[in-house]
Amino acid sequence: MTKEGTAISISHHHTASGRPLRVSPAWVGGAGSAQHDHLLPVREAVWVWxxxxYARTALWALPAAALLHGWTTLGMDTPPGPLVVTLAAYWLSTIAxxxxxxxxxxxxxxxSAVAGLLVGLAGFVLSLPLAALPDDMAAAGSPLTAAQLQTxxxxxxxxxxxxWTLLGWAVFRCRLVNPADGVLLMLAAATIGAGAHAQRPLPTVGALLLLAAGTGLAWTAGRLIPRH
Structure with missing residues (x-):
């Protein structure tokens, strides 16, 4: 097979074997792929697909995380306990x-998206060991004081x-999904960044904004490429 045979035109949607390749142009090359006839190796196109x-399905973790986060802001007693709900919200947020x-x-x-992912993951990793500690208390044997742990x-x-702000900015400027979801994500990030220090009902409002942004992103992502 020649070198030209190992590449495909995004507009033809065919693999090297002649079978249809179900990849949307906007997903492979971004906003400009529909106007330009780029060539892409078959194995890379399948990997992108x-x-x-995965992203289309896993994005539904974002509205689920928003619901759990909003639940914790209401201050209601939950059967599994607030710690379990908080950890579940962190886990779903990481997936999202x-x-x-x-x-x-x-x-x-x-x-911007990669930078937001790395900074957000660092924040989640730092938050996990602190989630189980009571307020204004330090763990036994911890080298940090209670004030340092609060910091x-x-x-x-x-x-x-x-x-989340960097990811929201990336969503706003990507021209792939609804930019309004990026605005909602950045607004929700302000209350998320304030954490437990935000005045009520601001954390609950932030959870609702995150729910709206997550639902919009997950719904839009599900319509970008075929299901099969």
Missing amino acids: SVRR MIALAGLLAGTRTRR AEVVASAAVGVG
Whole structure:
């Protein structure tokens, strides 16, 4: 097979074996792919398609995380306990961040998306060991005082907020999904970054904004490529 046979035109949607390749132009090359006839190796196109399929499904973790986050802001007693709900919200938020960065990997804002993912993951990693500690208390044997742990909690919440802000900015400028979802994500990031120090009902409003942004992104992502 010649070198030309190992590349495909995005407009023809065919693999090297002649079978149809179900890849949307906007997903492969970003906003400009529909206007330009770029060539893409088959194995790379299939890999991009697989990443986008994961992102399309995993993005539904974002509205689920928003619901759990909003639940914790209401101060209601929950059967599994607030710690379990908080950890579940962190876990779903991490999945959603990875999925959103994967969704934007082929767009012009991929650098902002990757930066938001890295900063957000750093914030989540720092938040996890602090989630189980009571307020104004330090763990036994910890080299940090209670005041230092409180500062670390503020830094962790701020890092998560900055991560969501960068991802929201990437969504706003990517020209792949609805830019309004990026605005909602950046507004929600402000309350997420404030953490437990935000005045009620601001955290609940932030959770609602995150729910709206996550639902919009997940719904739009599901319509970008075929299901099979």
